[in-house]
Amino acid sequence: MQQVVDFILEIDKLKRVTRKIRPLxxxxxxxxxxxxxQIAMLASSLAPHAPPSIDLSRVIAMLLVHDIGEIDAGDTFFFAEDSGAKSKERACVERIFALLPEPQRxxxxxxxxxxxxxxxxxxxxAHAVDRAMPVLLNLANHGQSWRENGVSHxxxxxxxxxxxxxxxxxLWAHIEARLDEALRDGWFGTRER
Incomplete structure (x- = not known):
């Protein structure tokens, strides 16, 4: 039991990491x-649109563990150049999951x-849902993160x-149409990368 408690308290540190987008x-x-x-809830809500025979509980579990590596590596802005964060994240998840007993580890x-x-x-x-949520928040926030960080359509x-x-x-069909509207509304950054 103590191993599980240690793990849960260690992942509490994920709340200290800051992303580039604001909650509504x-x-x-x-x-x-x-x-x-939020993306675990989005995946659950999108179940009727998921590929046939998908194991939704596996998707949700992936989404719940996918950012744990950011505890040590920090959040990498999605539109930034590759900084080698993935190897830092891998080392972090190995460290943190090692707190758990097998077979959970x-x-x-x-x-x-x-x-x-x-x-x-x-x-x-799971990847689709992870990529979609910041877009949905940016659309609801009038492109807040895109404008602040110079991200183009x-x-x-x-x-x-x-x-x-x-x-x-x-989901892409829905988002693509909304992105086109956002472009017309000027919700993107001005510099091209």
Whole structure:
């Protein structure tokens, strides 16, 4: 029991990490713990649009563990250049999951790796949901993070379109139309990267 308690208290540190997007109606930035909870709920809500025979409980488990590596690595802005954060995140999840007894230790690491490798239907669906949530928040916040960080419409479509389309085509159809509206409304940053 103490190993589980130690693990849960260690992952509480995820609440200290700051992301680049604000929750609706708040002046502060969200943290990855809030993000993970919200995308788990989004995946659950999108179940009717998920690929056939998907194991939704596996998707939710992936989404709940996917950002734990940010405890040590911090949040990497999605549109930033690759900073080698993935290897830092991997070392962190190995450290943190090692707090748990087997078989939980290996099971959580396997879920994290499965999502990272993005080869199963569950991983693709989870990836789609993970990529979609910041877009949905930006759309609801009139492009807050995009405007603050100089992110263009082309960058958003180019980075999030393929994984969302691959994992949940119906979600991409909805988001793509909304992104076009946001472009007309001027909700994107001005500099191209």
């Amino acid at each position: 109606g708040l002046d502060r930035y969200e943290n990855p713990a809030e993000h993970s909870w 290996s099971a959580f690491l396997a879920l994290w790796i499965e999502l990272d490798e993005n080869e199963t239907a569950e991983a693709r669906f 082309a960058q958003v479509v180019g980075r999030v379109g393929p994984p969302i389309r691959a994992g949940c085509p119906a």
